[in-house]
Amino acid sequence: MVRIGITVFPGSNCDRDVHHILNNVFHVDARYIWYESSIDNFDCIIIPGGFTYGDRLRAGAIAAHSTIMNKIMELADDNVPILGICNGFQILVESGLLPGALIVNESLNFICKWMNVVVTNTDTPFTNLYDKNQKFSIPIAHGEGRFMIDDKSYNKIKKNNQVTLEYWKHNPNGSTNNIAAICNDKGNVMGMMPHPERGSDKDLIPAGHNQSSILIFKSMINYFK
Amino acid sequence: MNILNIDEYSYLKKKLRREPNELEQFIISAEWSEHCSYKSSKKHLKLLPMKGNHVLVGPGYDAGVIDVGNGYVVTVHIESHNHPSAVEPYGGAATGVGGVIRDILSMGSRPIALYNALRFGPVDRNSKFGSKNRWLLKNVVKGIADYGNCIGVPTVGGEVEFDKSFDNYCLVDVASIGYTKLENLVMNTAKKGDALILGGNATGVDGIHGASFASKNLDEENRSAVQIPDPFLEKMLMEATLEAIENDCIKAMKDLGGGGLSCCLSETADSLKKGFLVDLSTIPLKQKNMTDEQIMISESQERMLYIVNEKKKIEFFKIFDKYNVNYSEIGYVTDDLNLSVVREGNTLACMPANIIAHAPLLDRKFKQPSYLKSILKSFKEPEPQMDIKKLVFKMLSNFSICSRKWIYEQFDHEVGVRTVSKPGASDSSVIKLDEGKFLSFKLDGNSKHCYLNPYEGIIGCLAESLRNLTCVGASPLGIVDHLQFGNPENEEIFWTFLQTINGIRDYCKYMNIPVVGGKVSLYNETSSGPIKPCPVIGMLGLIDSKNKIKYPKYTSNQSIFVIGTTKDEMGGSEYFEYCLNVLGGKVPHVDLEEQRNVIESIKNLIDGDLITGVHDCSKGGMIVSMLEMALHSNIGFKVSVDKMPNKCSRLDYLLFSESHNRFIFTTNHDSKIIRYLKKRKIPYARIGASSNDRTCLIDYKGKAVFNSSLETISQSYHNSFTNLFTKSN
Numbered sequence: 001m002v003r004i005g006i007t008v009f010p011g012s013n014c015d016r017d018v019h020h021i022l023n024n025v026f027h028v029d030a031r032y033i034w035y036e037s038s039i040d041n042f043d044c045i046i047i048p049g050g051f052t053y054g055d056r057l058r059a060g061a062i063a064a065h066s067t068i069m070n071k072i073m074e075l076a077d078d079n080v081p082i083l084g085i086c087n088g089f090q091i092l093v094e095s096g097l098l099p100g101a102l103i104v105n106e107s108l109n110f111i112c113k114w115m116n117v118v119v120t121n122t123d124t125p126f127t128n129l130y131d132k133n134q135k136f137s138i139p140i141a142h143g144e145g146r147f148m149i150d151d152k153s154y155n156k157i158k159k160n161n162q163v164t165l166e167y168w169k170h171n172p173n174g175s176t177n178n179i180a181a182i183c184n185d186k187g188n189v190m191g192m193m194p195h196p197e198r199g200s201d202k203d204l205i206p207a208g209h210n211q212s213s214i215l216i217f218k219s220m221i222n223y224f225k
Numbered sequence: 226m227n228i229l230n231i232d233e234y235s236y237l238k239k240k241l242r243r244e245p246n247e248l249e250q251f252i253i254s255a256e257w258s259e260h261c262s263y264k265s266s267k268k269h270l271k272l273l274p275m276k277g278n279h280v281l282v283g284p285g286y287d288a289g290v291i292d293v294g295n296g297y298v299v300t301v302h303i304e305s306h307n308h309p310s311a312v313e314p315y316g317g318a319a320t321g322v323g324g325v326i327r328d329i330l331s332m333g334s335r336p337i338a339l340y341n342a343l344r345f346g347p348v349d350r351n352s353k354f355g356s357k358n359r360w361l362l363k364n365v366v367k368g369i370a371d372y373g374n375c376i377g378v379p380t381v382g383g384e385v386e387f388d389k390s391f392d393n394y395c396l397v398d399v400a401s402i403g404y405t406k407l408e409n410l411v412m413n414t415a416k417k418g419d420a421l422i423l424g425g426n427a428t429g430v431d432g433i434h435g436a437s438f439a440s441k442n443l444d445e446e447n448r449s450a451v452q453i454p455d456p457f458l459e460k461m462l463m464e465a466t467l468e469a470i471e472n473d474c475i476k477a478m479k480d481l482g483g484g485g486l487s488c489c490l491s492e493t494a495d496s497l498k499k500g501f502l503v504d505l506s507t508i509p510l511k512q513k514n515m516t517d518e519q520i521m522i523s524e525s526q527e528r529m530l531y532i533v534n535e536k537k538k539i540e541f542f543k544i545f546d547k548y549n550v551n552y553s554e555i556g557y558v559t560d561d562l563n564l565s566v567v568r569e570g571n572t573l574a575c576m577p578a579n580i581i582a583h584a585p586l587l588d589r590k591f592k593q594p595s596y597l598k599s600i601l602k603s604f605k606e607p608e609p610q611m612d613i614k615k616l617v618f619k620m621l622s623n624f625s626i627c628s629r630k631w632i633y634e635q636f637d638h639e640v641g642v643r644t645v646s647k648p649g650a651s652d653s654s655v656i657k658l659d660e661g662k663f664l665s666f667k668l669d670g671n672s673k674h675c676y677l678n679p680y681e682g683i684i685g686c687l688a689e690s691l692r693n694l695t696c697v698g699a700s701p702l703g704i705v706d707h708l709q710f711g712n713p714e715n716e717e718i719f720w721t722f723l724q725t726i727n728g729i730r731d732y733c734k735y736m737n738i739p740v741v742g743g744k745v746s747l748y749n750e751t752s753s754g755p756i757k758p759c760p761v762i763g764m765l766g767l768i769d770s771k772n773k774i775k776y777p778k779y780t781s782n783q784s785i786f787v788i789g790t791t792k793d794e795m796g797g798s799e800y801f802e803y804c805l806n807v808l809g810g811k812v813p814h815v816d817l818e819e820q821r822n823v824i825e826s827i828k829n830l831i832d833g834d835l836i837t838g839v840h841d842c843s844k845g846g847m848i849v850s851m852l853e854m855a856l857h858s859n860i861g862f863k864v865s866v867d868k869m870p871n872k873c874s875r876l877d878y879l880l881f882s883e884s885h886n887r888f889i890f891t892t893n894h895d896s897k898i899i900r901y902l903k904k905r906k907i908p909y910a911r912i913g914a915s916s917n918d919r920t921c922l923i924d925y926k927g928k929a930v931f932n933s934s935l936e937t938i939s940q941s942y943h944n945s946f947t948n949l950f951t952k953s954n
Contacts, residue, residue, distance in 0.1 A: 010549065011457055013377025017642040034547075049640075051375040054457025110370050112637045114647075141374070141637040198639045203657055203771060206647050207778075 002224040004030040005042035007072075007088075009063045013050035014085065014197060021197045021217065028221060035068045043224055044081035044125065045072060047088030049141075049195060059102065059144040060090030069095050081125035081220060082189045086142055089181075089191030098184055098191045099157060100149035106174030110143040114209050116168040117180050117194060121161050124187045125223040129215045135168050136212035137205070138194040140180075145193040147175040147182070160185050165192060192216075228254050233585065240580050248566065249574045251518040253581060255484040256491055259747050262584035265713040266745045269726045277739030279702050281410075287331035287480060288403065289741030290410065291702050293767055295660045298410060300403035302328040303705045303763050304482075305746045309451040310368075310397040314361045318368030318397045319454035320526050325401045326378060327480030327529060330463055333411035333470050334403030337641055338656050339373050341383040341399050342668040342707070342761045346392030348624055348949060354392040361395045363950065368454070369399070370635040375456035376463065380636035381644050382654035384668050387624045388802075390676070390757040396749065398707050400763050402666055404658065409470055413477035415497045415532045415558045421490075422538075424545060424552040425462040426455065426527040428486070428520055429511030442712055442750040452526045458550070459527045465548040466529060474541040477532035485523045487581070489530050491564050494578035497532075500563045503556035505573065517573055521566065532558060594717035600677065604809030607801070609875045613923075613930045616804055616877065617848055621941040623803050624949075626845045631946030650857070651776050652696035652841050655768065663768035665699035670761035671844070673797035674883075678812035679721040679758050682797070683728035688815045688885050690764035691736065692841040695827050696888070698773025699766030703741035704733065706762055711755025713747045721758040722747075729760075735817045738764070773831050777840035777850070778858035779915035784895050785864055788902065788909045789823055789887030791847060791871040793878050799845050800881030815885045823886045826905050830890075835897055839890035846881035848923075848931075850889050852938055855921050861935060863922040864913030876925050891915055 004022055008015045015032060022030035030046075033039055052063035063069070069091070076082055076097055084092040092098045105111055116137055119130040130136070149157070154176060157163060165181035173193075181192030199205065199213030228250040229237065237245050237253055245253065259265060275283040281298060282290035288302035306321030322339060329336040343365060346358040373380045378401070431453045469475050477497065481489045486503075494501045505520055515523075531552075533541045538554075545552045559565070564581060566574040610616055620626055633648035645663060646655035653667035669690045675682030687704070694701055706729055711718045733740055749756045768774060779785070795801050796810030830836045838858065842850040847869065855862055866879055873879040892898050895911060902909040921938060923931035 011375070011460055013375075013460065013640060017640065020642060036547075050377060051457065051460070054375060054455075054460075056457070109367075110374055110635045110637070112639060113634050139639050141639055143374070195639065198642055201642060201657075203645055204639075204642060206650060207776070 001029055002043045002221055003041060004028060005033045005039060005045045006030055007035060007045065007047045007068065008032045009035045009052040009066065011050055011052040011054055012048055014048040014195065015050070017197045018046055018048045021200045025200055026217060026221060035066055039068065039071050044220055045075060047084040047091050049086030049088060052087055052091065058094065060087055060094040063091045064094035073097060076189050079186065079188050081223060083126055083220065084191040085195055086193055089193055090144065092189060092191040097189050098182060099153055100147055100182065102144050103146045103148055104144050105146050111172050112141040113172065114139045114206060115170070115172055115194060117165045118168045119164070120166055121164045121183065123161065124164055124183050124190055126190045126216050126219050127164055129219040129222055137199060137209035138196060138213040139198045140172055140194045142193055146173040147179045149176050157182060164190055233257060236585050241576060246574065248517050248521065249576055252487040252521055252574060255487040255522045256581050257584035258484065261484040261488045263745055264584045264587050265589050265747060266722070267586050269723060272726060272730050273740040274730065274733045275740050277703060280739050280741055284740060284742050287328040289703065289705065290332060291741060291765065293658065293662060296407050297659065298405060298407050299664060300329050300332045300334040301400065301705055301765055302742055303398060303400040303707045303744055304328065305396060305398045305707060305709065305744060307396050307709065307746055307749055310365055311394045313451040314364035314395065315368040316451050316454055318365040319372040320452045321397050321399045322369055322372040323454055323456065323459050323526050324482050325399045326376065326459065326463065329401045329403035330466055331478055331480045332403060333409050334405035335467055336378045336401045337404045337643060338402040338666070339378050339380040339399060340654070340666060340668055340763065341369055341380065341397070342670055343383065343385040344391045344396035344672065344759060345387055346389055346394070347387050357393055359949065365395060365397055366632050366635055372454055372456045374637040376460045377640050379638045379640045379644055381638050381656060382648055382666065382668065384670065385629060385632065386670060386672060388672050388757060390672065392753065394749070394751050394756065396709055396756070396759055398761050400668060400705065402664065411470060411475055411478055413497055415477050415499050417558055417560045418535065419476060419558040420533050420535065420538055420554050421501060421503060421556040421558065422531040422533055422552050423508065423555045424529050424531055424550055426458055426525050427509040427511045427551065428523045429525045430515060430519055430523065431525055433519055433523055442748050452524050455527055461548045461550050462527055462529060465545050465550045469541050469544045472540060472544065474533060474537040474544065475531050476534055479530050481528040481530060483524060485521065487521045491578045491581035493530060494564055495582035500559035500561040500565065500578060501556055502559050502565045502567065505566060505568045507553050507555045509551055509553050517568065589713050589719045590716045591720040591723055592716045593720055600809040607805050607807050610877045613876065613880065614933065617931060618941045619804055620799065620845050620849060620881070621852065621938065622945045623799055624945055625799055625803065626849055627945040628943045629946070630943065631950065645774065646697065652693040653699065655697050655774055663771065663774065665694050665697050665766045665768055666763060667693045668761055668763045669693065670759055671797070672757040672759040673802055674812050675760060676757035677797045677809065679724035680728045681812045681814055683725045683760050684732045684815045685813055685885055686760065686762045687729065687732045688820055689841065689843050690762050691824060692888065694764055694766040695824050696775055696777070696839050696841055697768060698775060698831050699768045701738045701764055701766045703739045704762055704764045706740060706743040706760060707746070708743065709746045709749055709756065709759040709761070711748065711750045718755055725758060725760050732817065736821065775831060775836065775839045776857065777854050778838040779854050779860040779862060779891050780837045781860055781915055781917040783837060783891040783893050783915050784911050785862060785889065785891055785913050785915060786898060786909060787847065787869045787887065787889050787912050788907050789870065790884065790908045791869055791873055791879055791882050791887065792884045793873055794882055794884045795878055798881060798883045813884050820886050822905060823907060826902065826907050827888055830898065830901065835894045836890045836892045839888055842887040842889060843883060846883055847887065847889065848880040852921060854889065855935055856939055856942055859919065859935060861916045861918050861920040862913060863916060865924040866912065867926050868910045868912045870908035870910055876930065
């Protein structure tokens, strides 16, 4: 069975949610990794959302420089799937595992709401169960989620098929070309601003939305079959 | 400056049988402040019904505890941070959230939801203090958001009201719900020799005299009395505390709030029937050269007191080291019943904890306010209004009525993966517990009703809360009350306080709903006068099946029913006060027997799966409820409002009356519904039907009085706040 590690930094606050969904909805072996401990024998790693170090300096900046990230970079080199959600995405960007930057939302306010996104790359460990251009519902909750990248780098990641999710119809934070999630050039490291764990329990899906964000985790499990 | 007033000084002297020294007087002045001692209110609060089948811990503790079955308990508490928020809205509101979270934590439970009830002066562009009121609103919302979002507790519900009596001021009430296994509750115990450990933040000069600041009218901008928020530290403190509880390291604990160490130590020692010896040289400080007085009364945030048994100390310290949370052993438990404060062997203060923790209670005088008579005298019935459409649009864009999306989208309401009903989507919040159960909590207040008739007003708030809970299929477990008034030394204000207590007592006894906690906040006054009486009720209920959760939505082509009688009860209505600027009139009355009957009926109809969508009717009247149902479902309707059961003399009253005991719902089981309602003798009418398009049509005696598309209605309803804050000021 697939073994999933969930990093816990000081201030992570979606670690328990991801842990709950993986263990109690998917019944897979998902365990916490305290940021000061060592990582052993995980098939994939999730860096969950939250406010690591209280978002001091910049969201994700301090966690990105903790020693556990050295190990995560080695795992990334070894093709281990690594998913960063929300603050996890910010940490991946700050650590250089993913390109671009995440800055304060265009509205300058924190935004929590349900969105629709479209899948633009199905060739990753996190999106392999979606159809190309499939639209699905997923909630966002962030203050610094505006993905920014310069034109040259954008053309490069677009050409390399690294944009994995785009906001559909409505861009909540002003991100470049509606980007909601990107992956690295090998496809094994993905960062996404929306929260798939919040859309994975059928009791929590509001009217007019679907439960398809659950396919992010299903894809990860499927990848190891 | 005298530290204590003459009466309290001589009372203390008599009790101690000696002169109290200066530090002792400071300790006493913090604990005997209105804010901490409840000296004006305590006698009267005892009249409230507090016992119930599910109540494990009632008022007087950091949080009420309710048994929800299967070995789980829910904790609930409400707090306010009014004075601090009025001078420093961001920090005041944020530390209010921090305080209520620590109250929930103090019982040993993990906070799983936050709520807020907010009051501001009018924020409209043309209102006199609009710009200051907008500044307060914007920063209070940001303060709540930044604290709750960072700590990872979802803000899942709330309410907001605007009234001139809150000009240049604001009320910031925050409530929290906790959830834990019964066995994890920390029911405080201690024995001689146990260690007293202060964990979390260092003690600093922020929040000096906060409790006494909150126990006076707001006449100066005392910013140094406001504490500084650090949600990241509180998150670490929370995780460390919960892990220490899991490992059975904590025998007793209490959060440090108003009155700082003075209140926390004396109240804890007194409730344990023990003494404490504390050495001030062991308290970690933010600034050098703090005086002993400052250390004892500082209200620096994110601090908790723990009592730990000698054997568990090392394990406790290890857990706190893991989370990098500071702690210091500041003293130990004694058997002498005294709170002794020492510094390196010298005794600085030593008084029985029992004396400190029990201020002499007051018998405040009261008399019926003269404003009631003068309003009655000057009240003139307004002319009937004919331009209904204009009034409806004005009402929908009213900040006390319109969509609060601009506010709640700034709150992370999803973290914790329990939020079933998203803010704004249903009449009462719904969160998911374990074991297939759901919990609902709703805050309600109505200062306009409570001003004109505090007794009927508070009963109305309670009735509204229960109706809201009923709409989502919840049965009530208990309430928390937050009683906010002006200066209690004013006999007229104190009369409104007593009327409110009587109202809560009468309602809760009749409906058999216990009061499980509460808070009193007095001296809510500025130089331009007191706030209107503003009690806020939080009602908690349990839902045993997901199918029972109903939303205020139409389903296409179904019958629309209204139950309950609409009356000419316009006093304190949004129609009178916001639309027409008329003060006075009869405040809606709640017939308790009728309410029981109506609530029972809606419950049975939901249980029998006979209704598809249901909505309570309250602020703004039935017209608002009708249109909100349409907006939530994106479905239009055609109704004849003259069919509504009513005793109204005119159309505008019929549409905008805020009479109680009314619901609107849709169904396709007309005959079953009619048979049932007839049997129960409930006034009802089938007033029309939902359509399959997006047009809203309202007839009155055969004539169209309102005809509009949902797009237009939505613009009035959804854009008020966004326009206020996105267009240039």
